[in-house]
Amino acid sequence: MSLTRVIIIDPYNEIITEKEIELKLNDLKPLYKLAKCDCFSFVYSIKDHFLLVDDNGLLINDPVLFLHRSYPQPLAGIGIILGKEGEEGDLTSATVSLKEVKRDTAFVSKILKFTGVKMSEGDTDHPIFGKMHTITNTPIFEERKDEDNA
Numbered sequence: 106m107s108l109t110r111v112i113i114i115d116p117y118n119e120i121i122t123e124k125e126i127e128l129k130l131n132d133l134k135p136l137y138k139l140a141k142c143d144c145f146s147f148v149y150s151i152k153d154h155f156l157l158v159d160d161n162g163l164l165i166n167d168p169v170l171f172l173h174r175s176y177p178q179p180l181a182g183i184g185i186i187l188g189k190e191g192e193e194g195d196l197t198s199a200t201v202s203l204k205e206v207k208r209d210t211a212f213v214s215k216i217l218k219f220t221g222v223k224m225s226e227g228d229t230d231h232p233i234f235g236k237m238h239t240i241t242n243t244p245i246f247e248e249r250k251d252e253d254n255a
Contacts, residue, residue, distance in 0.1 A: 110198035112206050113139060114184035116169040119212045123203050128196060140183045151175045154201055158184050163219050163244055170217055170246075174209035179217055179246055184210075217246045 108125035115121070126135045137143060142159035149156050162168055162181030170179040186206060188197035223243045231237045 108198075109187065109196065110200075111136075111139065112186040112199050112201065112203060114171055114173070114186070114206070114210055116171040116181075116183070116212050116214060121203065121207050121210060123199075125198075136185060136187075139185055142182060145185075148180060149173075149176050152201065153189055154199060155187050155189050155196070156180075156184055157187070158182050168219050169214045170212070170219070172211045172213050178244060179213055179219075181219065216249055218249050219244060220247050221245045 107127070109128040110123060110125050112121065112123050124139070126139065128135055136145065136157065140157065140159055142161065144160040145157045146160045147155045147157050156173060156176070158180045159182030165181075168181035170181055171184060172179050173184070186199050186201060188199045189195065190197045221244075223245055225241050225243070227239055227241075229237055229239050
């Protein structure tokens with residue numbers, strides 16, 4: 106049995122931990138269980154690692170948020186960091202240190218709140234598909250006021 110080291114960012118309890126899980130090819134059930142969700146997104150790829158989060162994390166009432174230095178906006182729900190390998194990004198053990206992830210992560214639910222989504226449309230020149238019409242949804246966050254924290 107081969108174990109895969111993952112780092113778990115838990116904004117509900119404001120803790121960051123590491124764990125070894127059994128992760129088989131084409132079986133992501135252990136990741137769904139850790140993320141406590143049924144659909145997730147790989148939101149960034151940096152230094153041979155992926156960060157995945159609940160794809161529906163912003164859809165719950167008053168989502169819990171965290172920031173990671175490598176991503177430009179707050180993320181909602183539990184985050185899981187895994188290693189990646191090769192051209193196709195095969196999932197492997199995370200090699201980044203727990204100390205580094207703790208340094209690069211901030212829990213921000215007490216100071217920021219999700220307020221909605223801004224939709225924008227436009228045309229772009231895709232390098233493979235050519236000219237395409239795109240729709241972009243950008244989450245909007247605001248600072249919490251004192252009455253929001255009550």
